[in-house]
Amino acid sequence: MDVSETNTPHSKLRPLPLRDVKITGGFWAQRQRLNHHVTLFDGYKKLEEAGNLGNLRRAAGMSDEPYRGPVFMDEDVYKWLEALSHEIGNSVDPELVGLADKTISLIAAAQQPDGYLNSYYQVMAPDQKWADLDHGHEMYCAGHLIQAAVAHHRATGGDSLLNIARRLADHINTIFGPGGRDGTCGHPEIEMALVELYRETGEKRYLELAQVLVDRRGQKRMVGLGPYGPEYHQDRVPVRDSHRVEGHAVRQLYLLSGVVDIYLETGERALLDAAMRLWHDAFTGKMYITGGFGSRYEGESFGEPYELPSDRCYCETCAAVGSAMWNWRMLLATGEARFADELERVLYNGFLSGYALDGRHYFYMNPLESREGAERPGWHSVACCPPNIMRQISTVGHYIATRTGPIETTESGIQIHQYISSTLRAGKGPIGLSEGTPRTLSLETDYPHDGRVRITVDSTDGAPWQLSLRIPAWCLGPQLSVNGEPVSPAAAAGYATIERTWRPGDVVELSLPMSPRWVQPNPRVDAVRGSVAIMRGPFVYCLEETDQPYVSNLLDVRVDTACTLQENWDDDLLGGVMLVRARGQLEKGAEWAEQLYAPLDEETPSGTELTLTAIPYYTWANRGSVAMRVWIPRAT
């Protein structure tokens, strides 16, 4: 689940409960409205059409429709229900509440008296329960149910779904708990769910179950599909001994999220050390500029360091969600800005590219180059991504801020990580309890289109505290003022921190210059050598063929990096975007068309000049299926 709410002392930063954050306008409010009014309802329809709900009805004995789809169909319902629950918390809607209650009743009816719940095994293979841990996805689906239940409980206070989840978790614990059967799930996911269930219920057995499920990995017992080894299932090496991210990217990233969750509750340093090593491996060698992960179609897997092809990368939308979850937990554990930076990168690029502007179409893979264009499907036969997008959109408010405590110490403060128009309430006591006057703030901004952010202190107690504002690593020359007076606080480790005795009405203004800029790749990355990318603020840009009227093959375009990038807001295009224009050339590819290789002395004729128009990467493939590229070869 995207939302981790914890009071543990190992969480260097404390999250704010989602109910204490309200997004009030701007970029994400627009997306939450789309999610609320279009995507969630469309999702319910798709879950009906694809058979997910029918499978549960069949399991409940309410119909005799045949089971449809792969073994893990239930999880799509649960992730959708989790998103729905968060959204009920974000903005009251009886229609959503009705959908949730109806679906919870269905799930309740499907659950067995012993707590077991999985429509595939109940309908198709009742004697095969827990027989194929490698591929059965039973704990994976259970994890998603648990996350939905915790979200529903937090949003509504009701325990109808939470009771179902607890019975299922207890059932699993009976079989697989400490001292029980020595197995774990082929697809990590339940670990973070169990930790969150522990947080929500206080029942330590859920945490302990999560621990043993992690501890049992790395014995090479699980065999991958086809030619893939045990790394596919995250079973090649024990977590604490691992030195590289490998295998199926989503499984690896989900596992690491759960591992950091366990660290946050137990403080077991070896787990955080492993997560730090793997983070270094992932983010210095295997990450796309969009924040995407998964260099290979084969096994939907990571590649070698610096293996980052633009065209055949997998970059699954779920891997982007996994990276966001992992970075969020790393941020909580360490307080280091780099994790918030990477969360921002993936959120605005590799994640958001999976969500069409109409709220009804998706991408499973998010390549950085498409020679022939790509059609966004309205749903997938393996539909993990669409409901993952829904729950990520519904919980994005969670990433805005954290607090530190305890009060009356110099570390007492509020940290702003993501700039989103919102109101924030940071109680002083543990989550769920408030002592005295809460500290409340309002953020107003047009971020990520504009770098100016205005923060008003709406209420506060009388004690001094620190307000820390993340200065994104991409930003040069930020400016800061308090009540109109420029201030120059030490920007330590990515945060500008102001400490004072705040008064209601105090206004902090932050300006993050976001002119478009050129970015170059590490020279070890073969796939994009001699090319540059354009970024502006957190957005990675791309060229889409639609915007290049004189180009018949996007492979022939070159960009002149000596030019100054021009920006131009277009309110009518793609929901409102800042276009970026550059001077470029159209290479005469025709001379080359008949040969793939030529002597070096045959010089390529210089091209004709033209203007190139770039759009934010996340908006591509919303105007039909045409060629696109993020990395643009440099004119030489």
Add this chain to the structure above:
Amino acid sequence: MDVSETNTPHSKLRPLPLRDVKITGGFWAQRQRLNHHVTLFDGYKKLEEAGNLGNLRRAAGMSDEPYRGPVFMDEDVYKWLEALSHEIGNSVDPELVGLADKTISLIAAAQQPDGYLNSYYQVMAPDQKWADLDHGHEMYCAGHLIQAAVAHHRATGGDSLLNIARRLADHINTIFGPGGRDGTCGHPEIEMALVELYRETGEKRYLELAQVLVDRRGQKRMVGLGPYGPEYHQDRVPVRDSHRVEGHAVRQLYLLSGVVDIYLETGERALLDAAMRLWHDAFTGKMYITGGFGSRYEGESFGEPYELPSDRCYCETCAAVGSAMWNWRMLLATGEARFADELERVLYNGFLSGYALDGRHYFYMNPLESREGAERPGWHSVACCPPNIMRQISTVGHYIATRTGPIETTESGIQIHQYISSTLRAGKGPIGLSEGTPRTLSLETDYPHDGRVRITVDSTDGAPWQLSLRIPAWCLGPQLSVNGEPVSPAAAAGYATIERTWRPGDVVELSLPMSPRWVQPNPRVDAVRGSVAIMRGPFVYCLEETDQPYVSNLLDVRVDTACTLQENWDDDLLGGVMLVRARGQLEKGAEWAEQLYAPLDEETPSGTELTLTAIPYYTWANRGSVAMRVWIPRAT
């Protein structure tokens, strides 16, 4: 099969029977000796160890060992037996003859009374014969048996294996012949085998069977494995309507070889037109500089045009064999030098890289870059490649020359396509019949290490005829003399042709300058932008980490293309190779190690100078598993 022997009028060039060509020394004689004395015997051992021979014994009722391996295990035996047969023809060896006879007896014992023969179905699924044409590989295996039988018949004159093959072909014809069951094999191969069986036996029904098996393709009836569509099985579009090479590369290339074989016998223009269109698509957009094909691991398939990653290309050794077979047939059909050029490219690079210098290890995939090195296995669980290498090596003499006729016309002549030390005999009548004095030649050369070729006319009739010598497209400034006198014949369409009344003892000397040279890729190929390759003669070169003592990461190497490439023969290295040295730089990758992407204005510090040593690509991975790359980034 590699060897097509035909008298059809549609064959613009006529092949010489393999028995009329003897390789007498040099590069290929060395490899044929290795194949003869090491690889074929080792192969027999591996076929025993892997279970292939045991499967046939079980099918023959001679043992009760369990069936082992995938469904197509028989084909490995047949390809090995084909290679063995060719090699018996090349150089008499009672031990090889004994092995052949023993294996043929085993195959005879395994064949059913009705002619059916396939150990997998006979042992494992006797009621499933011909039930799964998509994946069963029954006709595929049969095709390999037929090719082995034709080879054995030609080499020995014996019909023990040919009779088995005819009975199997007749059995298949009864079921799938014209008007019979409307099916074809998921893996093309039998088409070219049946055409060759027609050539060998004169029985037209084999040609007609090949025709209907091709005609039935393209109805989208065959479903690929996993996510692959009907293109995987070459069933997306009818052959005559196809415009691009697609799907599984080996299947596509085998199919095209069979299609051109059918054209050669029937003269049906639509087939050659389709082959020409697909050749253009393949060789102007999808071929690696090594001649390799298959840009994707997924589906072992072709990619889009210009999708040519160096690291994750498939470039299966069998695809290289397929390309050689296809180009050979295109050459026969058209007489155009470009097909001989491409045959040469793939033979010396993408094919030969699959064969270890010790004659006992192989590569299945032949990437152009390996960051971490690769181990050559001694055999494969899917072992199609090793015996394909054996039969290719044993038949390489076939590619040396062709003849045109009929005698007494101006087109009468001999064409030399590949420069290999050998004696050649071009009879004037149809294949297998000789009229009057044959024309015989001796070739002496150290090609491909040295570009000088000496051709002596050993015997000839009194009529004038044309001697045509291919001038490789890579060669600038060839020189030619007859009996010591320089001549400057018109080099039309890739051939230098001398017409005269030859006398025994006439000597033609050809000199093909082969200084090492830089090659650049088409700018549409993203994967190797800003990089160059080194070639010398037909060889593509590569850098292997072993030869770069001061380099700890081959990704940090740059080459200075302003330098003059130096060559240096090393007799002791890798069986004797011409090393090529260039001036280069070692980039300071360390500064970059902590970031994948950086602002463009952060200039990469210039590197330290060093000398780079390149070896022929085919020799890589013979000194342990270390990093390798063909394309070298240019220092800027």
